[in-house]
Amino acid sequence: MIVVIKKKNLTTICTTIILIAFSNFNISAQTTKDSIKEHPIKSIADVFKKRDSIHIIKPLKNNFFLIIPIIGSQPSTGFSYGMVGQYTFKGKNLKDKFSSLNLGATFTEKKQVILNFKNSVMLKQNKYFLNGDWRYYIFSQDNYGLGTDIIPPSNRDSNFDLDDLKEPMDYNYFKLHQTVSVRIKNNYYAGAGIHLDWYSNIEDEDLDIDKGIYTKYYNYNNKHGYNESEYAVNGISFNFLYDSRDSQINANNGMFANINYRINPAIDKDNQSASNVLLMEYRCFFPMSQYNMQHVLSFWTFGQFVTSGNLPYLNLPSIGWDQRSRSGKAYTQGLFRGQRLVYFETEYRFPISNNQLISGTIFSNFTTVSDADRNIHIFQYIQPAIGIGLRILIDKATRTNLIFNYAMGRHSKAFYLNAGESF
Template structure:
């Protein structure tokens, strides 16, 4: 999907000084950071030290187009904030509303919030979609290599589908040791009004979704996956909005119960690791970032649309170079490595180069994890929007196997 995100307005509030923020973040005082908005401000001969802000609201109109949705328009708001204590870390909450010419409605509410001097950690992902998205089958072997089939087109394996999706995932974790949190959550997924457009049972034309649903005892027009989870987090990142150093690790084990007709009990394990390495101790904005996660159905079965798939992580950023949901399977493993570097000394413009790798399994066809791996490579530009939170406007272009994508967002990919 192509999105054009245009900064609309900012509301800034806070009480710390710019000098303190520069000292705490390793900024070179001879070349202070400058945002894109400051380029249009009139220069004064007198240097004024302005207060750094403890909160930042960015509202961005969204205009986009893709085959699944047609023309889309809407807005997303990101609120970034922190407490008054110098040790408090930034938190973020996002709200996005999008409409499309295919009469679709997409509402997203996300949160990563630290409270009580970083003692309480809230993470949430809530969505309400009136949605259209093709499915492509299970496993990463659904796309041949360029060498074996250079004329292959992904559209040839598309299976168009309409459905409504309600998602409520919210965890709360408490710090038991420095940077280490233990907690739990509620996780609800409800898929309804599912229409398989390529399905023609009378004439024997079945789809991957229909076959999987019938083989595993699910209603192919509506299903629920409801459960609770145990959540473990380790987070030593200096800033979750734009990290320069530290670790983030998350283990979430979900228990889904058999609460409704045709609902199946299951267990799903989600593991995630992010590691950020400053390549120059004196210049922390030269960074190597590593992001890896895995999602595994360890017991029972889950419905087709709830199987692990790329692009369905909390921020919908995994799998750049491929369309959302292209790779889906009983288990999924993903890794991305990204080199971040400044282009201008004032950090107004910076860049990235990255690579990612995806592998999924297909139990029905005995396709194992790591048997087929799909790579992608990409480059990106960053425009600094806010100095205090280090929020960037993100512009990425990635090329995968028989696929490519252009991405515009607010905030880093991971």
């Protein structure tokens, strides 16, 4: 969930987070083995338990079910509300890794319906890895054109207004991406997947051909021969990945690397032409303390490249459309779009309270996107962002956190409420 924050509230938000962190909790400059014993780990559930029951040692559960409400507001949805449920589980073997199933439904005052089902599942003692992203949207989204040069390189340009660039659009979107991988040896996996993307009932609101008013969406699709009201991009993929993370829910060490090559055959000249897309992703996690697992320095980067053929406008690589919809914090989903995209994010996670109930983060990211039609290359223009966040531990066994992030970019800022880490 994203809540857009006005500029005048920036100082208040930052001050509040700092006061919460430094006034209400005992922050030790250096976490030691003795302090961990003195302050046992507590989740939000422990806060409401009787004091005597907290010290009773109970076996950790192999599963955890969480339901949280979604309440927020942003320009593309207006007021939104809904519910998301997450089921986290693992096998009885000590080496089994936690898996997660996530189902969410959101409704908005603009009569939008957003349904999501995500799965990241390890089976048979981590031998099989299932990874899926299923969605159905009755949606509206503003388009801003291709490339990362659409925003000036400095916030000092007071005359620039991002709203002047937006071109509103309504459409329905069905997505089914599911891969299945088999462990080859140790942490190495190989597999295949199916990818279905179908866009229908597309209405480009600013387009008026009779009056000679053309949009960026129409110009791109018309140039590359796509039907502007409906199209599909369906194909298969082959993937190779490495996963040594200690947890898929909240990793403290290890790394994840994935190479996915998608082949989209030509099915219908009006609705789908042939194309190939390469996705490369890398995440790594470095523990910064031998006693407190919440001290973690993490990195996340991915690149998505159209290697041959063309994709319709809405299916081009863009921020905010990764599996968790967490990329591009500080910027509106779909703001940066193009034939080639590179994204990088780094985050330092640290404890605030000694009992690890409350923790914090500082992070930064950058995005660069190409526009082949204007001969703009990746890394020619880069859009950065920085942010801070708070974490509340809601389950000790799975290390699941409730997350509050505030991010600032160029001429853009936003507040995020989520369950589970960004990556």
